[in-house]
Amino acid sequence: MRTGLSTLAELADEICRVRTPTRDNWQSVNEVFRDWADTPGRPAELKSYVGNLPAAQAADVVARSKEATTHFAWCLFDRPDDAFSLWLHEYKPSRDWLPGYANSVHNHRYH
Numbered sequence: 001m002r003t004g005l006s007t008l009a010e011l012a013d014e015i016c017r018v019r020t021p022t023r024d025n026w027q028s029v030n031e032v033f034r035d036w037a038d039t040p041g042r043p044a045e046l047k048s049y050v051g052n053l054p055a056a057q058a059a060d061v062v063a064r065s066k067e068a069t070t071h072f073a074w075c076l077f078d079r080p081d082d083a084f085s086l087w088l089h090e091y092k093p094s095r096d097w098l099p100g101y102a103n104s105v106h107n108h109r110y111h
Contacts, residue, residue: 007045007049008049008076008077008086009077010036011032011033011036011086012077012084012086014032014036015029015032015033015084029084046088050074050076050088061074061075061076064078065087069092069097069098070091070092070097071089071090071091071092072089072090072092073087073088073089074087074088074089074090075087076088
């Protein structure tokens with residue numbers, strides 16, 4: 001199994017080989033991503049990658065990332081010339097959420 005950035009770069013290359021993501025073809029991108037994400041051991045691999053980043057890279061990821069009440073959104077892959085970015089969402093236990101937070105129907109709009 002490849003680790004770290006090589007596996008993320010591999011994912012990005014595969015997505016771009018299949019199709020450059022656009023508003024009209026996210027189904028193709030989703031299929032590639034699901035195949036990649038469903039690889040046994042992938043969650044542990046990504047957790048290890050994030051946990052073992054060199055200090056400068058970790059600071060860069062943290063600077064681009066966000067913490068919400070329900071989760072951490074780690075921005076792992078985001079270059080200005082790329083057609084997409086890759087965010088890893090790490091959900092917190094529901095006991096750590098604010099009372100009533102995200103208990104209603106809502107959506108998220110992304111560019």
